[in-house]
Amino acid sequence: MGKINSSQLAAAAGVLLLAVWPLIFRNQVQFHQVLGMTCLYAILALAWNIYALSGAISLGHTAFFGLGAYASALLNHHYHWSPLCTMPLGALAAVVFAVFWSLGFRRLRGVYLGLASLAAVEIPKTIVDNWDQLTYGSMGIVGLDRLPTLTIGGVEMDFGLNVTAQYYLLLGIMLLALLLHWKCIRSRWGWTLRVIRENETAAAALGIDSNRERAKALMLSSYLAGIAGALYAHIMGLVEPALVFNLHLSVLPLVFSIFGGSTMVFGPVLGALILYPLEQLFLMPLFPMGHSALYGLVIILTIFFFPKGIAAWLPAPPKSV
Amino acid sequence: MWVGTPVIFTGLSLGSFYALIALGFSLILGIARAFNLAHGEMILLSGYLAFVLWHYFQVPFVFILLICSLVLVWVTIPLNYLLRRLPEPYGLNTLIVTLGLALLLQNLFLAWFSADYRLMTPAWPMVNVPWLNFSFPLHQGVLIVLALLVTGAVHLLLQGTFLGKALRATIQDREAAQMAGINVQRLSLAAFGLGGLLIGLAGPLFAQNMYLYPAAGVEATMIAIVVTIFAGLGRIRNILLGGWLLGLTQSATIFALGSRWRELVSAVLLLLLLYFRPQGFSLKKEG
Amino acid sequence: MAASAAQVCLELRQNKKFFGDRTILRGISFCLEVGEILGLIGPNGAGKTTLFNIISGWQKPAAGSVIFLGQETNTWPPERLSRAGLARTFQSPQIFPEMCALENVLMGAWLRQEHPPLPEAQEEAAYCLSLVGLMDKGQTPVRELPLPQQRLVELARALATRPRLLLLDEIAAGFSQAALNRLAAGLLKLRDQGLTLLLTDHLFTLLEAVTDRVLALDHGEIIAQGPPADLIRHPEVISAYLGTRYCSNANNGGA
Numbered sequence: 001m002g003k004i005n006s007s008q009l010a011a012a013a014g015v016l017l018l019a020v021w022p023l024i025f026r027n028q029v030q031f032h033q034v035l036g037m038t039c040l041y042a043i044l045a046l047a048w049n050i051y052a053l054s055g056a057i058s059l060g061h062t063a064f065f066g067l068g069a070y071a072s073a074l075l076n077h078h079y080h081w082s083p084l085c086t087m088p089l090g091a092l093a094a095v096v097f098a099v100f101w102s103l104g105f106r107r108l109r110g111v112y113l114g115l116a117s118l119a120a121v122e123i124p125k126t127i128v129d130n131w132d133q134l135t136y137g138s139m140g141i142v143g144l145d146r147l148p149t150l151t152i153g154g155v156e157m158d159f160g161l162n163v164t165a166q167y168y169l170l171l172g173i174m175l176l177a178l179l180l181h182w183k184c185i186r187s188r189w190g191w192t193l194r195v196i197r198e199n200e201t202a203a204a205a206l207g208i209d210s211n212r213e214r215a216k217a218l219m220l221s222s223y224l225a226g227i228a229g230a231l232y233a234h235i236m237g238l239v240e241p242a243l244v245f246n247l248h249l250s251v252l253p254l255v256f257s258i259f260g261g262s263t264m265v266f267g268p269v270l271g272a273l274i275l276y277p278l279e280q281l282f283l284m285p286l287f288p289m290g291h292s293a294l295y296g297l298v299i300i301l302t303i304f305f306f307p308k309g310i311a312a313w314l315p316a317p318p319k320s321v
Numbered sequence: 322m323w324v325g326t327p328v329i330f331t332g333l334s335l336g337s338f339y340a341l342i343a344l345g346f347s348l349i350l351g352i353a354r355a356f357n358l359a360h361g362e363m364i365l366l367s368g369y370l371a372f373v374l375w376h377y378f379q380v381p382f383v384f385i386l387l388i389c390s391l392v393l394v395w396v397t398i399p400l401n402y403l404l405r406r407l408p409e410p411y412g413l414n415t416l417i418v419t420l421g422l423a424l425l426l427q428n429l430f431l432a433w434f435s436a437d438y439r440l441m442t443p444a445w446p447m448v449n450v451p452w453l454n455f456s457f458p459l460h461q462g463v464l465i466v467l468a469l470l471v472t473g474a475v476h477l478l479l480q481g482t483f484l485g486k487a488l489r490a491t492i493q494d495r496e497a498a499q500m501a502g503i504n505v506q507r508l509s510l511a512a513f514g515l516g517g518l519l520i521g522l523a524g525p526l527f528a529q530n531m532y533l534y535p536a537a538g539v540e541a542t543m544i545a546i547v548v549t550i551f552a553g554l555g556r557i558r559n560i561l562l563g564g565w566l567l568g569l570t571q572s573a574t575i576f577a578l579g580s581r582w583r584e585l586v587s588a589v590l591l592l593l594l595l596y597f598r599p600q601g602f603s604l605k606k607e608g
Numbered sequence: 609m610a611a612s613a614a615q616v617c618l619e620l621r622q623n624k625k626f627f628g629d630r631t632i633l634r635g636i637s638f639c640l641e642v643g644e645i646l647g648l649i650g651p652n653g654a655g656k657t658t659l660f661n662i663i664s665g666w667q668k669p670a671a672g673s674v675i676f677l678g679q680e681t682n683t684w685p686p687e688r689l690s691r692a693g694l695a696r697t698f699q700s701p702q703i704f705p706e707m708c709a710l711e712n713v714l715m716g717a718w719l720r721q722e723h724p725p726l727p728e729a730q731e732e733a734a735y736c737l738s739l740v741g742l743m744d745k746g747q748t749p750v751r752e753l754p755l756p757q758q759r760l761v762e763l764a765r766a767l768a769t770r771p772r773l774l775l776l777d778e779i780a781a782g783f784s785q786a787a788l789n790r791l792a793a794g795l796l797k798l799r800d801q802g803l804t805l806l807l808t809d810h811l812f813t814l815l816e817a818v819t820d821r822v823l824a825l826d827h828g829e830i831i832a833q834g835p836p837a838d839l840i841r842h843p844e845v846i847s848a849y850l851g852t853r854y855c856s857n858a859n860n861g862g863a
Contacts, residue, residue: 057413057416057417059420104592104596105595107596107599108595108599109599110410110412110413111356111412111413111416112595112599112600114413114416115356115416115546115591115595116591116592116595118543119543119587119588119589119591119592119595120588120592121588122584122585122588122589123585123588123589123592126581126582126584126585126588129581130581130582188718188719188723188726191715191718191719192719194704194707195704195715195719198704198705198706198707199702199703199704199705201698201702202702202703202704202762202765203687204685204686204687204690205664205686205690205695205696205698205702205766206687206690206715206716206719206720206765206769207687207688207690207691207719207720207721207769208687208719209685209687210687247536247539248424251420251424254417254420255421258417287432289428289431289432289435289436290428290429290430290431290432291428292424292427292428293424293425293428293429293432295421295424296420296421296422296423296424296425296426296427296428297421297425298421299417299418299420299421299424300418300421300422300425303407303408303414303417303418303421304406304407304418307408307414
């Protein structure tokens with residue numbers, strides 16, 4: 001087991017680069033902020049992809065993101081609990097929605113599942129938008145507690161206001177999500193998902209209950225997406241229906257994952273790391289309006305020219321099975 | 322005046338508009354098997370074009386309809402050639418690619434027209450119906466007449482002509498049609514052409530009856546999907562029926578609950594339709 | 609449980625199936641004993657595949673019952689039946705297209721209910737692939753294999769799940785005579801290890817070589833049954849089935 005191969009080396013180098021980046025570009029606040037958000041959207045992309053590993057293309061992950069954000073925000077606003085406690089609890093709201101999703105959509109596949117997921121977003125969105133007493137409707141909730149300040153190993157880290165500390169927090173959570181994603185590919189259960197993705201009939205002939213395994217994948221996926229949403233709420237300090245239930249948030253993880261390589265462990269992260277900074281740091285100054293056109297263009301080109309994503313161009317890791 | 326009259330009238334007029342929106346989507350899906358998620362954005366494109374023609378050049382409405390229809394044909398035909406090159410799985414890939422196209426168009430609208438809401442408001446007179454003690458703006462009435470005319474024309478095209486026969490055969494069973502010697506590729510070109518014409522027609526009406534803003538197309542796409550699934554592919558009369566039903570449901574919902582619930586209506590209807598017909602648009606039963 | 613009951617692997621009682629106003633199966637009953645190899649013949653549209661689907665849970669019978677290893681399984685979904693020890697192959701092979709042949713078989717061994725450790729599953733997968741004679745194709749992506757070899761991969765994968773009963777739907781279509789002989793020998797060896805087999809084929813060659821007993825199906829009914837050598841001389845079978853034999857022989861290249 002002690003052998004180290006080239007792809008593990010590349011991964012270690014990549015993580016190291018991500019860790020020292022902010023130290024090289026000191027005092028570049030915007031740069032640190034963008035990198036932090038890159039990690040956040042990479043978490044969302046990893047979440048989306050865990051579901052996609054079972055062969056399901058979702059166009060509705062903003063529902064989980066928004067529910068996580070709102071549930072955490074509501075707990076924080078009404079009960080004044082710390083974000084450390086509201087975020088993991090709030091993300092459970094996304095899992096509850098995932099349970100209904102799995103039950104309601106169990107007979108849907110492919111295109112129809114995509115269409116249904118697109119429409120499903122309207123339900124939590126409209127409820128949040130109209131339940132004025134609880135959610136303040138389309139006004140949203142402002143003044144949420146920021147991420148707390150913690151002392152770790154003698155170093156005081158203000159995750160709420162210091163963008164560099166925030167970046168390291170988001171990087172850490174992203175790496176945890178990556179670990180989970182890795183487990184969802186390289187494990188017995190990961191191969192179960194792959195079997196379902198490649199051929200559901202054959203999967204059933206091997207005794208695999210596709211609906212159950214896919215539902216499990218969605219639970220994990222929705223929880224992670226809910227965590228991303230909750231983080232977003234406390235980083236911004238506010239939630240609004242139009243902000244967290246937004247088609248853009250369903251499309252971003254899809255573009256990142258497919259562009260990066262949806263069947264690869266690092267694919268979704270790679271996609272986020274390339275595209276999001278490109279959009280925010282280079283295109284935004286050039287085109288203040290309409291810079292997100294990049295994602296539309298990228299997904300079209302990806303499907304036509306390299307449908308397996310750019311990770312497929314990397315040297316293949318040795319077979320683990 | 323009975324309070325239901327304006328609700329029903331608005332519902333019918335809205336529903337007629339929805340049928341017009343869905344026609345192009347349904348034809349392209351039925352014949353070319355392409356899920357065009359950029360459908361709404363293309364209607365917006367035509368709508369913005371109509372707005373420019375009306376606002377800056379004061380072109381009369383009839384000519385606007387004509388110009389927009391012709392221009393949009395030249396948008397959908399290249400799309401046909403583009404989508405034809407997609408790898409398998411074809412349906413899902415058309416969905417993802419047109420989603421990308423939708424995003425691209427939305428951002429172009431944002432860059433060109435900003436996020437402002439725009440409405441084309443030509444001076445249509447009010448029409449009075451004395452025996453109902455009810456008056457309505459003429460452009461709402463135009464929608465109903467236009468929807469009847471256009472669906473009638475498409476229906477006649479499908480039922481009465483040789484081309485229509487081939488189109489219907491292709492909708493029902495693409496493989497069998499191909500084996501019977503029908504040139505499916507050329508028909509899909511025809512479908513995209515015709516679809517473009519209908520999308521172009523829907524644009525100016527959209528600009529007149531709903532607000533134009535970059536993200537407005539998503540709802541139009543959703544409406545097209547709902548009406549198409551409700552109707553089943555190739556059932557032109559059902560499209561009109563589905564449009565009316567959706568329009569009336571929305572109009573009644575707005576009347577009872579307020580306009581904020583309107584978007585939920587089409588989403589819930591779509592979910593219900595898919596729940597009971599998981600095979601979606603397909604006319605064939607599974608297994 | 610009585611000794612005689614334990615000997616029964618699969619029993620069908622009065623199974624019926626309709627499609628619209630057409631009757632596909634009109635009351636099929638038969639019994640399959642442990643270690644028996646039963647063949648099923650019949651012209652296209654006789655109901656063979658429907659019967660297979662009913663036994664393996666892909667379709668539900670309109671009436672009647674299916675009893676597998678002493679349990680009524682009418683309402684069981686396919687995955688439950690397969691966990692209970694029923695494996696099958698499909699007329700158009702159902703493979704995992706992005707995996708290589710060995711990985712396909714490994715999925716059968718590794719993902720089965722007992723969750724064997726990976727090295728053990730790998731060993732077993734290699735063994736099953738060698739049983740069907742495809743060891744040299746182990747690293748080839750299955751979608752690049754010709755259809756007959758895809759069927760063999762599917763067979764190996766089914767064997768890797770360690771089934772009690774194996775259903776083979778037209779497995780030999782497109783096989784050369786040599787491949788057919790190899791397959792027949794392999795199936796007989798499996799039976800000696802205690803496997804029960806039910807197979808269809810609309811060619812008689814394979815059935816003749818391996819089956820103990822053959823059921824002839826036509827228009828959803830069993831019209832005759834007996835050892836394959838007797839059945840081939842049965843007048844009803846000849847009129848219903850062997851008439852099409854020569855047609856299907858002629859069409860075989862395209863099938």
